Amino acid sequence: MSPVTINLTLPGYRILRWESNLMMRVYVEALDPPRLCACCGGGRLRSKGRYERRVRHLACFGRLSELVIACRRYHCADCERSFVQPLPGVRPGRRSTEPWRETIYERHDDGICASVLARRERLGPATVARIYAQFTERKAKERLSVECPRVLGIDEHTLHRGQRFATTFCDLHRRRVFDISPGRSEAELASYLRTLRGREQVRVVCIDLSNSYRAMIKRWFPRAAIVADRFHAIRVVSQHLLRLARQLCPALGWNRAWLGLLRTRSDRLEAQQRQRLAQLFAAHPVLEGIHALKDRLCRLLALKTQNKASCRRHIRTLLELIALLRKDGLEPAVTLANTLTAWTQEIVRMWRFTRNNGITEGFHRKMKLIQRRAYGFRSFANYRLRVIAQCG
Numbered sequence: 001m002s003p004v005t006i007n008l009t010l011p012g013y014r015i016l017r018w019e020s021n022l023m024m025r026v027y028v029e030a031l032d033p034p035r036l037c038a039c040c041g042g043g044r045l046r047s048k049g050r051y052e053r054r055v056r057h058l059a060c061f062g063r064l065s066e067l068v069i070a071c072r073r074y075h076c077a078d079c080e081r082s083f084v085q086p087l088p089g090v091r092p093g094r095r096s097t098e099p100w101r102e103t104i105y106e107r108h109d110d111g112i113c114a115s116v117l118a119r120r121e122r123l124g125p126a127t128v129a130r131i132y133a134q135f136t137e138r139k140a141k142e143r144l145s146v147e148c149p150r151v152l153g154i155d156e157h158t159l160h161r162g163q164r165f166a167t168t169f170c171d172l173h174r175r176r177v178f179d180i181s182p183g184r185s186e187a188e189l190a191s192y193l194r195t196l197r198g199r200e201q202v203r204v205v206c207i208d209l210s211n212s213y214r215a216m217i218k219r220w221f222p223r224a225a226i227v228a229d230r231f232h233a234i235r236v237v238s239q240h241l242l243r244l245a246r247q248l249c250p251a252l253g254w255n256r257a258w259l260g261l262l263r264t265r266s267d268r269l270e271a272q273q274r275q276r277l278a279q280l281f282a283a284h285p286v287l288e289g290i291h292a293l294k295d296r297l298c299r300l301l302a303l304k305t306q307n308k309a310s311c312r313r314h315i316r317t318l319l320e321l322i323a324l325l326r327k328d329g330l331e332p333a334v335t336l337a338n339t340l341t342a343w344t345q346e347i348v349r350m351w352r353f354t355r356n357n358g359i360t361e362g363f364h365r366k367m368k369l370i371q372r373r374a375y376g377f378r379s380f381a382n383y384r385l386r387v388i389a390q391c392g
C-alpha cells in the first residue's frame, strides 16, 4: 500500500513499513498524537507505553488488508486518569476502520448475501449481520423525523404471503415512508397511534375506501381532512361495474381479452381495440351502457386540482351518476352507489388535492422486494429498520 493509497482511503496516518503475504499488513502510526488530556483537557501528559492495534481496512490492489497501528496509553498528571489515544477513522473498541465497515454495509445492501460476503472477506457471517444492523440503525435514526408529517398516506400491505398485515404511514409531502406498524385494525394500531407525536397537527390523510381506516383517523387525527385515494376509488368503480357486466352478459365469463377492453379507458384504446369493442357491443348491446357509465365515472374520479366552483359542478354530475346506478336496482350497481354516497365528501376533497397513495403503493412494491431478498422476516423490528433505512 503506497503512502498515496492510505492517504486517500484513511487520512491521518504515516506508514512505517508493510508486509505482503496472503493479507497485506501495513504498519502505521497516527500523525497527530494527543497533546491534551481527553478527560480534563490538561496538558501535562506522560506516555504509559506502546501497544499495537490491528484493524481491518479496505482491500489494496485486490488483496485483503490489515492496519497495524502503533498507539500509546497516556497518563494525565492533572486529573490522575489514564486514557488511550483516539484514532482517526477507527471507533473505540472496533476491530475495523469505518471506511471498511461502510463498504461491507454497501455490498450487503447491494444484494451480496451475508455468507458469500463473509467468505470473500474472511469473516463470520454474524459480523456482516452486525455491521449491517449498526448502519441501518444509524440511518434509521438520522432519517426518522420525530414529529408526524402534516400530509399522511395510510395504507395496508402484507407480510408472509398475505398472512399478516402491516400499516404504512407515508409522508406524501416529502415522498418517503414515515413509519410502519404491525396490524391494520384500530385495536392493533392503538398502542402505536397513542405514542405518535404531533398527530394533532396532521392536516390531510389519504386512504383507500376503507371504513375501518376512516373511523380510526377521525378518532386519532382529529384535525385531519380525509381524502379518498384516486387509484382505489377508480378501482372500486371498475370492479363493481365489470361484475355487473358479467352478471348481465354471462358470455363474457372470464374472457380476458374482452374484460381488458372493457377495463381500459376509451380514450386510451387503439384503433384496432376500438373496432373489437364495437364488435362486442354489437353482439351484446347491454354492455355498451355499462361501459359508457363506467367511463364517465372513472373520468370524473380522475380529476384533480379543481377549484371550488368546478367541484360544485362535478358533485352534481356525481349525484346524477349515482342515481343512474340505483335506477335498475341491480346488486353490484347499488352496492357501488352506496359506497360512492358514503364517500362523497372524501371524493370531493380528492378533486381539490393532487397527491395520492400512488406514492405509498410504490413503496409497497419496494417493501415486497426487501422482504423477498431477506426470504421473509421473523422479527418485525428488523423489517421496520430496513424499510425506514431504504424507503425513509
Ligand SMILES: [Zn+2]
Pocket (backbone or CB within 6 Å): 037, 038, 039, 040, 041, 042, 076, 077, 078, 079, 080, 081
Ligand atoms: Zn486530565
